[in-house]
Amino acid sequence: MASEHTGGIVERVQDFVSENKRAIIIGTAALALAAGGAAAYYASTSSRPRGPGDVEKAERREKKKASHGKGSHGKKKKGVKDQDGPILEERVPPPKVEEVSEEALTAEQILAIPEEERTKTAASLKTKGNTAYQNRNFTQAAALYTRAIEVSPKPEPVFYSNRAACYVNMSPPKHDLVVLDCDEALKLDANYVKALNRRAIALEGLERYEESIRDFTAATILDKFQNQATASAVERVLKALSTKKAAEIIAVRGARLPSFTFISAYFAAFRPRAHPTLPENPSTGDNTLILALEALAAADYPHAVTLINESLEQGISWDEGKAEALNLRGTFKFLVGDVEGAKVDLTESIKLVPSFTQSIVKIASVHMEQGNAKLAFECFDDAIKQNQNDPDIYYHRGQVLFIMNEFTDAAMNYTKSTELDGQFVFSHIQLAVAQYKSGNVANSMATFRRTLKAFPQRSEPQNYYGELLMDQQRFEDAVEKFDKAFEMEKQKVGTIPNVLPLVNKGLALYQWKQDITEAEKCCNEALEVDPECEAAVATLAQLNLQQSKIGDAVKMFSRQAELARSEPELVGALTFKYATLSQMEFLKNYPSMAAQLNQMAMNMA
DSSP, X not given: OTXXXXXXXXXXXXXXXXXXXXXXXXXXXXXXXXXXXXXXXXXXXXXOOOOTTOHHHHHHHHHHHHHHOOOTTSOOOOOOOOTXXXXXOOSSOOOOOOOOOSSOOOHHHHHHSOHHHHHHHHHHHHHHHHHHHHTTOHHHHHHHHHHHHHHOSSOOHHHHHHHHHHHHHSSSOOHHHHHHHHHHHHHHXXXXXXXXXXXXXXXXXXXXXXXXXXXXXXXXXXXXXXXXXHHHHHXXXXXXXXXXXXXXXXXXXXXXXXXXXXHHHHHHTSOOOOOOOOOSSOOHHHHHHHHHHHHHHTTOHHHHHHHHHHHHHHOOOSHHHHHHHHXXXXXXXXXXXXXXXXXXXXXXXXXXXXXXXXXXXHHHHHHHHTTOHHHHHHHHHHHHHHOTTOHHHHHHHHHHHHHTTXXXXXXXXXXXXXXXXXXXXXXXHXXXXXXXXXXXXXXXXXXXXXXXXXXTTOSHHHHHHHHHHHHTTOHHHHHHHHHXXXXXXXXXXXSOOOOHHHHHHXXXXXXXXXXXXXXXXXXXXXXXXXXXXXXXXXXXXXXXXXXXXXXXXXXXXXXXXXXXXXXXXXXXXXXXXXXXXXXXXXXXXXXXXXXXXXXXXXXXX
């Protein structure tokens, strides 16, 4: 809650592709369609000659019949299950149906039949299979398609695809056989979209999600992004895969702190407080607590974590000190993603000192992390009952309202916070941003100008003012503010500079001049200062996509996943990673498309 600015940058990074109308395939139809309609520009190499009796016309006739066959309540009659639309298709005009012996032929008998007669017999068997399929006799239909495959001198891909359709509709579906048949169909025609879709559905049923995304992605591209069902399938399977992988990663990886930038942003959102006064005869744990608070003040976060844990293990002799220690340990648990552990420590802190409003406010953060705004607001109410003059309460309640897009109410809380303490820069900044989001641009810019004057030595007003200027496409002025902000950051002694102004500068230069080289330079410089800056990693990932440097993009998305603090953040990073990997797989399997896609991406700036 206190570091939503960092998250906001990452979201903008992921969205700036669409903002600039760049034609980038990310492997998911949802993302591609969001990119300014870029999907419409992708060509397909899957076109095949079709005769006057082809499946497309047959499907249109079936749809027309279905539209006239609705019941009195406008509901369609239930048809054969198939997520890819009508299953059966004819790739050539169907031959006249002839009588075919019901007896299966041996391999020797088949070879003895002239090739032309075998072709006619296979076509007839397929037609009988179609009839059985339409009558929902899937076992018989599959047997007829099998005989057609055995008899035909050159089995058509549709024979395998139609048999796969039978397996799809059996109860339970025979997903493994669907995959095998679609494999055969795609060996004969790699651009066979229906076979790709059927295999993707079967692979999804088998929970082979990465392969399923590969096929759904290929089908989406080859089908020119026109099939909404396939587009939805990509999004669905990506979510299933990313959620599964995220859970596996969370289960095995140890707790670790997020980036310096993230932690600094969180703690900066709380006003500094004096250290608690030690008792007359402090214990070892009491002294260790003070050391932990001193490490925190020096922004030595790993050392602060170690010391605060040691202080509680050693034992703290007085309630106020123990409440402070539990507050800090709970905060670090929250930052590493241990939300439940954070709740336990913060609750215990409040039990020891009920008036400790900072712990109450931080539990509100926990509730928001869990998506429970109601409990978060109850915490703020409790905090106000304890100390209605604590400005932090109103600032953080404003943050929750801001996240909920209640900008007018958020502005009222920021104003209350500044009235109680006008020396906290973030209340002024967030007030200006909330005014801007409410559409009060003139008031917002005036608030920012007053804040710049009131806090001439602080970098944050310069950086956030630059963001608003960038949103107004005043890029030159924005870059000037970002440069000034980072120069101020570099003047700090004994701490790592905040690199977000550098990342913002990179985004501004890209949006202003399409200068990818300078944008990358800014992000790389940011990572030299803070190697775990997620915003810089996310920006580099998207810049690599812009240049069709898919392998480099995957590396960056993998790094973003490593840096993810919470499971939702991890799912988001993995979604981009696997979507991009599916693009790599498509280009590997359809190399003839690579030049076309790259050229389109270059021409869509």
